[in-house]
Amino acid sequence: MVRVSNNLIGILNILTLLLSIPILGAGIWLSHRAHTDCEKFLERPVIVLGVFLLLVSLAGLFGACGRVSCLLWLYLLVMFLLIVLLFCFTVFAFVVTNRGAGEIVSGRGYKEYRLGDYSHWLQKRVENEGNWRKIRSCLQDSNVCKSLQEKNQTLDEFINNNLSPTQSECCKPPTECNFTYRNGTVWDKPADFTSSNNSDCNTWQNYPSVLCYNCQSCKAGVLANIKNDWKKVAIANIVFLIFLIVVYSVGCCAFRNNRHDNAYPRWKGGYA
Template identity: 70%
Template sequence: MVRVSNGVLGALNVAALVLSVAVLGAGLWLGHRAGTDCERFLQRPIVAVGAFLLVFSLAGIAGSCCRSSCLLWLYLLAMFLLILLLFCFTLFAFLVTNKGAGWVVSGRGYKEYRLGDYSHWLQKRVENDANWAKIRSCLQDGKVCESLGRRNQTLDQFINDNLSPIQSGCCKPPTACNFTYQTETVWIKPIGFNSTDNPDCNTWSNDQTALCYDCQSCKAGVLANLKNDWKKVATVNIIILIFLIVVYSIGCCAFRNNRQDNSYPYPGWK
């Protein structure tokens, strides 16, 4: 008689198999239509996750439905390592995103961001020239500042706008620079301007391909955005962890059932 735990585990892995096919299909579709390096970069982890889910679910189906103790043991070992890895990543995500918050600017609807407010580990990632070159390219490909520049707002409308961290840090100079507003992405520096207090003021350029992409405030805005995303991912990971622990417990029951059944191959022996 098929044990309940084996049947439940098999059903869960069939669902995981369907999900893996969908994830693989999404990754291949994204790679087919990718027009930028950023989109191609996103394709690789999606395909990797889909392939992992496919192998993982097939091993679970074979182990539970075909009563293969060896496959089920490998499945449980892989799941245990996955639970451990996911737990460590979730803990790490909470630790590195614990610091850092936007600064409220008087008379402004948006916040501004400072690189030094974030964890040293995150700072090192964006201060690395090779890493930042890729991030900068993705920001330009995403046309975040270009879309901001098409709003045609007055100064009053702009300063009361709720800009995203990347828009605030990368698409405009810091408020402390006191530049003259022309458009959302065009600001006039005073003649002979040179700031020793804030290097971002000197870095700012009205060249629409440059703007403040190399500013410390832009890197801080990216980290603020990353922090928000990682907090959401970490929260989802907790839910996934609970689910995986439940599945792992069911798998352990199925493994025990398989061993018992293999110990007594014929009903008359039990």
């Protein structure tokens, strides 16, 4: 009698195997084509994810369909560890993103953000020079600021924009600097400007490769995006965890079937 649990695990792992191929291919493509720190930052995680999915799906496939108990046991062990890690990450994501919110600026359609409002753990991650260099490279490679310049808006149109956190904090100087607006990414300092108590006002430059990418406010804007993304990921993880628990339960049934088949082979009349 064909066991449903073994077949179901086999089908699920065939789908996972097919999914791992384009992911691994994308990682290899990035490793050969990566020129910026942003692309190089992405290549290694993508390759690791592709290899991981490939090996796990092969173990589950041969373990379930080939009735190889040791492979299926290894597959279940990895699945169990993955469930534990995802659960811990989900709880951690909710904890570290619990703090931090944008401040409404009077007469503006956008919010501004402060680095000190976020959890100390997140602050340390973006204040690390190596981490920030990679994040800054990604911001510079994207069109997040260029799109503001291309709109060529008047000041009234600009200040009524609902800017994203990174656009608000990385592409323009803080409102309190009182710089003169020319376009979304060009702001002139007053002729008598020397320095400001806000270090971001001193850091700002009109060069497209500089802008406010080195500002504390830019780091806060990135954390605001991370907070929003992590909240979404954490919610998605809850759904994924339920799916993994179901798959793990089916895998346990398949493992039990394998042990039964090994103990009572068909030629001994183990099946009715």
